[in-house]
Amino acid sequence: xxxxxxxxxxxxxxxxxxxxxxxxxxxxxxxxxxxxxxxxxxxxxxxxxxxxxxxxxxxxxxxxxxxxxxxxxxxxxxxxxxxxxxxxxxxxxxxxxxxxxxxxxxxxxxxxxxxxxxxxxxxxxxxxxxxxxxxxxxxxxxxxxxxxxxxxxxxxxxxxxxxxxxxxxxxxxxxxxxxxxxxxxxxxxxxxxxxxxxxxxxxxxxxxxxxxxxxxxxxxxxxxxxxxxxxxxxxxxxxxxxxxxxxxxxxxxxxxxxxxxxxxxxxxxxxxxxxxxxxxxxxxxxxxxxxxxxxxxxxxxxxxxxxxxxxxxxxxxx
Amino acid sequence: xxxxxxxxxxxxxxxxxxxxxxxxxxxxxxxxxxxxxxxxxxxxxxxxxxxxxxxxxxxxxxxxxxxxxxxxxxxxxxxxxxxxxxxxxxxxxxxxxxxxxxxxxxxxxxxxxxxxxxxxxxxxxxxxxxxxxxxxxxxxxxxxxxxxxxxxxxxxxxxxxxxxxxxxxxxxxxxxxxxxxxxxxxxxxxxxxxxxxxxxxxxxxxxxxxxxxxxxxxxxxxxxxxxxxxxxxxxxxxxxxxxxxxxxxxxxxxxxxxxxxxxxxxxxxxxxxxxxxxxxxxxxxxxxxxxxxxxxxxxxxxxxxxxxxxxxxxxxxxxxxxxxxxxxxxxxxxxxxxxxxxxxxxxxxxxxxxxxxxxxxxxxxxxxxxxxxxxxxxxxxxxxxxxxxxxxxxxxxxxxxxxxxxxxxxxxxxxxxxxxxxxxxxxxxxxxxxxxxxxxxxxxxxxxxxxxxxxxxxxxxxxxxxxxxxxxxxxxxxxxxxxxxxxxxxxxxxxxxxxxxxxxxxxxxxxxxxxxxxxxxxxxxxxxxxxxxxxxxxxxxxxxxxxxxxxxxxxxxxxxxxxxxxxxxxxxxxxxxxxxxxxxxxxxxxxxxxxxxxxxxxxxxxxxxxxxxxxxxxxxxxxxxxxxxxxxxxxxxxxxxxxxxxxxxxxxxxxxxxxxxxxxxxxxx
Numbered sequence: 012x013x014x015x016x017x018x019x020x021x022x023x024x025x026x027x028x029x030x031x032x033x034x035x036x037x038x039x040x041x042x043x044x045x046x047x048x049x050x051x052x053x054x055x056x057x058x059x060x061x062x063x064x065x066x067x068x069x070x071x072x073x074x075x076x077x078x079x080x081x082x083x084x085x086x087x088x089x090x091x092x093x094x095x096x097x098x099x100x101x102x103x104x105x106x107x108x109x110x111x112x113x114x115x116x117x118x119x120x121x122x123x124x125x126x127x128x129x130x131x132x133x134x135x136x137x138x139x140x141x142x143x144x145x146x147x148x149x150x151x152x153x154x155x156x157x158x159x160x161x162x163x164x165x166x167x168x169x170x171x172x173x174x175x176x177x178x179x180x181x182x183x184x185x186x187x188x189x190x191x192x193x194x195x196x197x198x199x200x201x202x203x204x205x206x207x208x209x210x211x212x213x214x215x216x217x218x219x220x221x222x223x224x225x226x227x228x229x230x231x232x233x234x235x236x237x238x239x240x241x242x243x244x245x246x247x248x249x250x251x252x253x254x255x256x257x258x259x260x261x262x263x264x265x266x267x268x269x270x271x272x273x274x275x276x277x278x279x280x281x282x283x284x285x286x287x288x289x290x291x292x293x294x295x296x297x298x299x300x301x302x303x304x305x306x307x308x309x310x311x312x313x314x315x316x317x318x319x320x321x322x323x324x325x326x327x328x329x
Numbered sequence: 330x331x332x333x334x335x336x337x338x339x340x341x342x343x344x345x346x347x348x349x350x351x352x353x354x355x356x357x358x359x360x361x362x363x364x365x366x367x368x369x370x371x372x373x374x375x376x377x378x379x380x381x382x383x384x385x386x387x388x389x390x391x392x393x394x395x396x397x398x399x400x401x402x403x404x405x406x407x408x409x410x411x412x413x414x415x416x417x418x419x420x421x422x423x424x425x426x427x428x429x430x431x432x433x434x435x436x437x438x439x440x441x442x443x444x445x446x447x448x449x450x451x452x453x454x455x456x457x458x459x460x461x462x463x464x465x466x467x468x469x470x471x472x473x474x475x476x477x478x479x480x481x482x483x484x485x486x487x488x489x490x491x492x493x494x495x496x497x498x499x500x501x502x503x504x505x506x507x508x509x510x511x512x513x514x515x516x517x518x519x520x521x522x523x524x525x526x527x528x529x530x531x532x533x534x535x536x537x538x539x540x541x542x543x544x545x546x547x548x549x550x551x552x553x554x555x556x557x558x559x560x561x562x563x564x565x566x567x568x569x570x571x572x573x574x575x576x577x578x579x580x581x582x583x584x585x586x587x588x589x590x591x592x593x594x595x596x597x598x599x600x601x602x603x604x605x606x607x608x609x610x611x612x613x614x615x616x617x618x619x620x621x622x623x624x625x626x627x628x629x630x631x632x633x634x635x636x637x638x639x640x641x642x643x644x645x646x647x648x649x650x651x652x653x654x655x656x657x658x659x660x661x662x663x664x665x666x667x668x669x670x671x672x673x674x675x676x677x678x679x680x681x682x683x684x685x686x687x688x689x690x691x692x693x694x695x696x697x698x699x700x701x702x703x704x705x706x707x708x709x710x711x712x713x714x715x716x717x718x719x720x721x722x723x724x725x726x727x728x729x730x731x732x733x734x735x736x737x738x739x740x741x742x743x744x745x746x747x748x749x750x751x752x753x754x755x756x757x758x759x760x761x762x763x764x765x766x767x768x769x770x771x772x773x774x775x776x777x778x779x780x781x782x783x784x785x786x787x788x789x790x791x792x793x794x795x796x797x798x799x800x801x802x803x804x805x806x807x808x809x810x811x812x813x814x815x816x817x818x819x820x821x822x823x824x825x826x827x828x829x830x831x832x833x834x835x836x837x838x839x840x841x842x843x844x845x846x847x848x849x850x851x852x853x854x855x856x857x858x859x860x861x862x863x864x865x866x867x868x869x870x871x872x873x874x875x876x877x878x879x880x881x882x883x884x885x886x887x888x889x890x891x892x893x894x895x896x897x898x899x900x901x902x903x904x905x906x907x908x909x910x911x912x913x914x915x916x917x918x919x920x921x922x923x924x925x926x927x928x929x930x931x932x933x934x935x936x937x938x939x940x941x942x943x944x945x946x947x948x949x950x951x952x953x954x955x956x957x958x959x960x961x962x963x964x965x966x967x968x969x970x971x972x973x974x975x976x977x978x979x980x981x982x983x984x985x986x987x988x989x990x991x992x993x994x995x996x997x998x
Binding site: 065066067068069070071072073074075076077078084087088089091097106108109110111113114117118120121123124127128130131132133134135136137138139140142143144147148149150151152153154157159161164165168169170171174228229232233234236237303304306313316317320321323324325327 | 700701707723737756782858867869870896
């Protein structure tokens with residue numbers, strides 16, 4: 012019985028991240044539009060876009076290889092698995108020990124690896140520009156992320172996200188310098204990883220300023236739908252990560268009652284909405300950077316992560 | 330007992346094959362005979378090494394060879410068994426691959442005799458149990474591999490590579506000779522058993538470790554002693570490159586572990602810090618150099634340098650934990666290093682085989698002249714892709730499992746009491762993460778430019794897949810990469826005897842953990858399940874494909890590439906290897922390579938083409954090797970004066986030497 016309940020909770024989380032992700036994207040777009048005094052597309056527009064793309068035929072470049080066709084599904088699957096392993100409404104779900112935070116970061120790395128390859132597959136210059144910039148950004152963002160993971164793991168004594176989240180919710184955390192540094196660094200990395208302003212612009216159609224969009228330029232139809240969905244899930248993943256690490260209140264624990272799960276779920280949706288609003292405000296407040304300023308931005312995140320880890324090596328109390 | 334004898338017999342068979350190969354090299358069947366015998370001998374030795382895995386007690390054997398009355402001592406313990414497995418697995422793979430690849434060899438007489446001899450030499454290094462046998466086999470291994478590097482000696486570049494390799498190998502052996510001299514002490518106990526027993530003063534301990542780091546590092550490719558490696562490894566035929574990069578560097582790692590953990594029995598914390606610093610520098614510099622290459626085989630060779638750095642980070646952590654009596658953590662770090670040894674031997678051999686296949690079918694190693702091979706060589710490109718994913722440390726393949734363990738070992742290190750280590754370990758962790766991320770960038774470039782895109786030369790356009798032997802070898806290794814990645818617990822348990830014998834502790838048994846997860850310390854701290862990750866990804870991807878194709882749309886139309894409406898038919902508009910790495914060069918290159926770009930833009934109306942020149946400096950060559958070479962040259966020309974003296978002056982010199990020696994003796998006594 013417990014096993015079935017556990018599987019149900021895990022299944023619910025998988026369905027939740029899949030279904031909520033486009034809503035979050037639409038919500039952020041809507042808030043941005045409202046802040047710009049535009050009406051903006053409806054919040055449900057991303058679902059309509061996905062539905063439309065899924066039903067269309069896929070147009071494939073003449074020389075596209077099998078890798079190009081496999082990549083969207085692979086990227087989608089890997090991102091989905093990674094997003095389902097981050098605690099959303101409850102910690103300690105039945106498969107939560109499958110991959111710890113390091114493995115989740117590496118899974119996202121796998122998705123990016125294949126996407127960057129797909130950008131090179133057709134042999135167009137835009138694909139190349141996107142891939143080349145994406146791996147440059149990743150080569151600074153990933154170590155920064157891992158250093159943040161180190162800080163968190165040293166504070167909580169675990170790299171298991173569920174355990175870290177439970178520790179963060181407990182009163183023994185207290186205020187720590189290293190956690191503050193990790194929070195700032197994680198936000199910076201999250202912005203870069205999701206290709207948001209000021210690193211990249213998800214809504215751009217100016218070729219020379221785009222990174223992610225240039226990489227997936229040749230995709231259409233169902234393939235593009237998979238990639239868009241994966242990108243939405245990645246944004247959701249980072250917001251869930253921030254939520255479960257730094258605002259873990261309301262998170263249901265292992266084997267909790269139905270009502271606790273309901274509280275967890277509603278607080279999770281509240282946290283996502285809050286995160287979305289903050290993201291939209293931040294995006295409006297800054298201007299897009301030149302590509303070669305990005306390493307400096309991420310280098311700062313790297314240094315913050317390193318500083319946090321170093322402080323923890325010197326004293327566990329910091 | 331039996332495994333030692335079986336392995337020594339297989340080595341004997343390899344040496345006989347080598348001798349036989351000298352005679353039959355010109356015959357058309359020679360390559361089949363030589364590589365077939367090597368394959369059988371290596372497989373038998375591999376089976377024998379596996380047979381010893383479960384056996385905790387070391388088996389020794391003395392043969393009446395070598396120095397008179399002393400003989401040659403061989404010993405098979407858990408560590409040697411592990412490395413013999415690595416050597417012979419790599420050897421068997423290379424032999425199988427060469428059954429097909431070797432047929433294209435233009436000069437079989439320069440490859441066939443040395444290949445089995447090289448393989449046999451590596452086996453003997455790992456088995457040797459006294460200083461004389463060890464050094465003899467070590468030098469034999471160096472010389473046979475040198476001969477293989479010089480196989481295509483008509484290319485001036487290869488001759489230079491061979492020369493640099495020979496100098497570095499000689500230098501390394503000299504350092505090891507001195508290390509053995511210090512270990513043996515005054516009574517000249519040259520057996521490993523006696524060295525293990527004797528107690529060394531801290532000074533001797535430090536000097537030996539420094540000499541070993543130099544001697545072994547020059548073979549493994551520790552920065553700054555790596556200079557020969559990216560020249561020599563690509564120069565050899567590809568199956569030999571695989572053996573040199575995938576296996577011979579591991580023999581060097583074996584020698585380091587044997588010295589540092591076994592013969593010296595541990596070290597001080599600051600010595601382990603040195604190892605960590607060198608490991609970290611090697612990892613990040615190796616991958617940055619690799620990113621700047623456009624020769625596929627050279628890129629792979631530079632990447633070996635990075636992986637050696639990762640292994641040394643694990644070893645340095647193990648030494649640091651051991652110096653502080655934290656044996657469980659030391660076992661974790663050592664397991665991570667050994668796991669990476671196995672992994673690297675698998676995927677680096679695989680990648681060199683792939684590069685060899687590309688070389689056979691296109692005649693090109695330069696990535697700027699390749700491209701689009703995924704359509705012409707589907708099988709090779711699939712195997713190469715698996716190798717790329719594995720080496721980039723991406724789950725669920727094996728490279729990730731060993732790097733994950735290294736990260737877990739780093740997370741144990743705040744318990745270390747020394748401030749120096751507390752400051753250096755987080756930095757090393759950051760460096761490790763950086764090199765992992767750069768490795769992924771490097772292999773996006775390697776695979777993307779070589780196999781994807783449109784063909785950049787007629788040779789790439791007409792490529793076709795290689796023979797079955799080569800493909801079998803590549804797919805075998807790719808399968809092992811996947812297996813080791815989804816079942817890391819099995820590998821960790823297999824490494825337990827080796828860590829137990831080296832640091833006196835082993836990692837907790839993994840095979841009993843539910844769902845075949847790996848749990849390095851405790852489930853509350855960390856766990857990872859490669860199998861489930863693999864199954865989840867496979868399941869979700871299949872589900873997505875099924876649902877979309879069943880319920881949405883499965884129509885497909887082929888059309889010209891979109892490219893924002895401006896497709897350009899010329900293949901030269903594609904990204905090149907140099908162009909792909911340009912952003913990373915701009916970020917890291919100004920510091921590491923002192924890179925500078927010069928743009929020559931002719932004024933309007935001038936018909937000369939515009940040029941962009943990039944200059945990269947190898948600081949290690951410029952700062953370390955060039956002054957050294959200059960000094961040696963100056964010293965040689967100074968000594969030259971003594972070459973043409975009159976007989977009277979020579980007699981005078983002899984007399985002077987004699988007198989000064991006698992004086993020294995008199996003062997000393």
